Amino acid sequence: MNKQLQKAFPGFDNKFLETLEDKAELRTFEPGEVLMKTGQYFKSILLVVDGLIKVYREDEEGHEYFMYYLQPGQACALSMVSAGKQEKSEVMGKVVKPTTVIAVPLQYMDSWMQDHKSWYQFVIDTYRQRFEELLITLDHTAFRSMDEKLLSYLKREKQVHGSNLITISNTEVAQELSSSREVISRLMKKLAERGMIKLLRNHQVEIVDLGV
Helix, strand or coil, X not given: CHHHHHHHCCCCCHHHHHHHHXXXXXXXXXXXXXXXXCCCCCCEEEEEEEEEEEEEEECCCCCEEEEEEECCCCECHHHHHHHHCCCCCCCEEEEEEEEEEEEEEHHHHXXXXXXXHHHHHHHHHHHHHHHXXXXXXXXXXXXXXXXXXHXXXXXXXXXXXXXXXXXXXXXXXHHHCCCCHHHHHHHHHHHHHCCCEEECCCCEEEECCCCC
16 A cells, blocks of 8 residues: 555655554545535545545535545545534535545544644645635636636546546536536537537547647
């Protein structure tokens, strides 16, 4: 496990990696599984070793609003805050790709902040990075036209998945962009007519050229 951790978290020093390997637990999850549920209490903090997790905020009617992705070497800052205050989770996390995480028991959070500089720096960096990502998401969803929002969305999906071929339904896109399936379907067809994407079967979209 040590080699996996070293690769995912190069900023952790050897002493802390040994501590992490001794005290934390490695877990694996499949696509579609829910790791964090809105309203639950946390028993541990999850650090992503491999895979991809999508973090959402849910409203009272159960609608899901995308917040950010969690990739290898990252952790959810909002779950850290909720766990530290012993409050219920305000977000939900779904597995996108087969994912391996290491679960850090809450009882070690505070003492590790004092005893391990690399862990302290990781936590601080996590807060900063997730805040910056939230600002980007807000910019993409609140201050642009729907055409621009869709282009930014597709560019982000291409980058995160590392592929020109992504699988996503118009309904899912509409939910994440606070739009309707009909509007997204119309805009997708426009992009296809302009040769920017190809609409394939089984909700697959091939990115051809979305511009800069």
